[in-house]
Amino acid sequence: MTRNIKSCFTRCLTKGLCAALALGLLAGCGARRTQDPRTLRIGVAVYLQSDTFISTLVQELERQAQEREQTQNIKINLNVVDGHGSQITQTEQIDRFIALDYDVLCVNIVDRTSAALLIDKAKEADIPLIFFNREPVAEDIQRWDSVYYVGARAEQSGLLQGQILLDCWLDDRERADKNGDGVLQYVMLEGEPGHQDAMLRTEYAVRTLLDAGVEVEKLASNTANWDRAQASARVTQWVEEFGDSIEAVISNNDDMALGAIDVFRQMGMDGETMPLVVGVDATAPALEAVRTGELKGTVRNDAQGIAQSMLDLSLTLADGQDPAETMELTDGQYIWRPYEQVTLKDLEPQEAAA
Ligand code: GAL
Ligand code: CA
Numbered sequence: 001m002t003r004n005i006k007s008c009f010t011r012c013l014t015k016g017l018c019a020a021l022a023l024g025l026l027a028g029c030g031a032r033r034t035q036d037p038r039t040l041r042i043g044v045a046v047y048l049q050s051d052t053f054i055s056t057l058v059q060e061l062e063r064q065a066q067e068r069e070q071t072q073n074i075k076i077n078l079n080v081v082d083g084h085g086s087q088i089t090q091t092e093q094i095d096r097f098i099a100l101d102y103d104v105l106c107v108n109i110v111d112r113t114s115a116a117l118l119i120d121k122a123k124e125a126d127i128p129l130i131f132f133n134r135e136p137v138a139e140d141i142q143r144w145d146s147v148y149y150v151g152a153r154a155e156q157s158g159l160l161q162g163q164i165l166l167d168c169w170l171d172d173r174e175r176a177d178k179n180g181d182g183v184l185q186y187v188m189l190e191g192e193p194g195h196q197d198a199m200l201r202t203e204y205a206v207r208t209l210l211d212a213g214v215e216v217e218k219l220a221s222n223t224a225n226w227d228r229a230q231a232s233a234r235v236t237q238w239v240e241e242f243g244d245s246i247e248a249v250i251s252n253n254d255d256m257a258l259g260a261i262d263v264f265r266q267m268g269m270d271g272e273t274m275p276l277v278v279g280v281d282a283t284a285p286a287l288e289a290v291r292t293g294e295l296k297g298t299v300r301n302d303a304q305g306i307a308q309s310m311l312d313l314s315l316t317l318a319d320g321q322d323p324a325e326t327m328e329l330t331d332g333q334y335i336w337r338p339y340e341q342v343t344l345k346d347l348e349p350q351e352a353a354a
Contacts (some may be wrong), residue, residue, distance in 0.1 A: 004058040007168075008091045009279055010031075011132060014225055026242065027115075038073075038074060039073050039074075039076075039077055040077065040314065040327075041100075041102045041103050041104075042076065042077065042102065042103065042104045042314050043093075043097030043105050043131055044061065044078060044079070044108075044344050045081050045083060045094055045105070045106070046080065046081070046082055046083060047109065047110040047134060048083065048084060048110075049082040049084050052255050052281070053095055053226075053253065054108060056303045057132075057133065060304050061080075061311065062080075064242040064304075065311060065312055068097065068311065068315075069124045074175045074315070075217075076311075078304045079097070079102075079148065083108075083110045086110060087108060087109075087110040090109070092112045094121065097127075097154055098125045101125075102127060103314075103317075103318040104128050104314040104317055104318055106131075106132060106310055107132070108134055109131060109136060112137065112196075114138050115136030115140040115141075119140060119144055119147050122147070123143070123144045126146075128146040128147075128148070128317040129144075129146065129147045130150060130310055130317075131147070131150070132151055132310055133150075133151050134195065136149070141334075142333075146317070147333060148313055148333050148335065149285060149333060150335045150337070151337070152301060152336065152337050152338065152339050153336055153339070154196045154199075154200035156204075157197065157204075157299045157339045158202070158203060159205075160339055160340075160341045161280055161298075161299050162204060162206065162209050163208055163341065164223050164297035164341060164343055165208075165276060165296070166214060167343075169184060169214055176276055178244065179244075179245065183216065184215070184216045184217070184248055185217045185219055185245050185248070186217070186246070186247065186248040186249070187235070187242070187249055187250070187354075188222075188252075189222070189231050189252060189256040189257070190222065190252050191222070191223070191224075191226045191252040192225050193351045197252065197280075199221070201254060205281070219238070219246060220238050220241070221244070224259065227255060228256065228258050228259040228263060229243065229259060230259070231255070231256035231260055232262050234259075235259065235260045235263045248275050248278070249275050251278065251279045253281050254279035254280060254282070254283045254285070254286035256281075257277050257278065257289075258279070260287055261295065265294070270293070272293065274298045278297050278298065279295060280298060280339075281298060281299070281300075282298045282299065282301065286298050287347065290347060293346065296341060297343035298342050299339045299342065300339060300341075300342050302338065302339070305338075307339050313327065320340065
């Protein structure tokens with residue numbers, strides 16, 4: 001109880017208006033207000049910092065926080081902690097942020113089924129909670145109105161990925177359908193089991209092809225946990241089993257797509273001869289592989305936009321404002337950033353303009 005009163009009081013003081021009022025009272029009427037920037041403390045807990053996309057997102061958050069410090073009269077203390085894939089570790093990290101009375105918590109949850117526990121802790125301490133990239137189920141998000149989710153719609157990435165493959169199939173059938181049987185034989189590299197991006201990308205990529213009337217045959221499908229080396233191991237095994245029959249590798253993310261490409265490169269294949277490989281994220285090495293023609297396409301997972309929305313939301317919440325008044329929220333608690341297709345054709349005009 002005492003903690004709650006204390007935390008309420010400190011939070012109120014951080015609000016621009018209250019702080020200005022308090023300063024005005026202390027300094028006496030008519031005195032000039034001090035222009036010291038206020039400090040915002042954001043606790044960011046990520047599931048695994050070595051994950052390529054997550055590390056890009058963290059870099060974006062840090063870059064944009066610095067940029068805002070320079071342009072706005074604010075100091076942003078971004079404390080990023082790595083859960084190393086353990087929910088127990090991450091929960092302890094969040095307990096610590098709460099004990100230190102951080103202004104906002106940003107959580108890239110390790111295990112989605114633990115969301116309710118974290119929400120209840122944040123609610124008890126009255127600290128707003130923003131989940132990002134790993135989406136808890138809606139019932140959990142609805143437990144408290146100061147809980148938000150910032151991310152991208154997994155179905156959309158699957159759909160765009162399917163579209164890239166469909167274009168390859170329609171544009172150059174001879175290249176795509178290596179055995180000429182009119183069926184696209186594919187293998188699927190899946191991200192973590194249970195992750196919404198893995199499940200929905202898998203489903204929607206294939207559904208897009210089927211809806212367009214393409215006959216497909218799944219030769220194999222397995223998880224490689226978003227990881228390049230694990231993907232190489234899977235693909236090596238599939239190549240032994242299916243040889244030339246593999247016409248496409250559909251991968252839930254770029255790192256695993258690059259793991260597949262590593263194997264085909266080692267076998268002496270190039271962008272022309274290897275199976276059609278598609279990914280998601282548009283990481284820097286993936287864009288390079290799009291340029292060489294080894295990766296037929298990827299889907300931009302908007303790290304920059306997600307970071308921007310997280311910071312906008314954090315600043316608004318720390319100011320005690322209702323985000324619904326200034327930001328575009330879906331169902332009051334979600335901010336969705338769009339995915340975008342990236343193929344060689346999409347890169348060329350940008351590069352020509354640069
Ligand atoms: C996905 C991304 C993967 C991985 C995962 C982690 O959105 O495509 O590469 O970073 O998030 O949750
Ligand atoms: Ca075929």
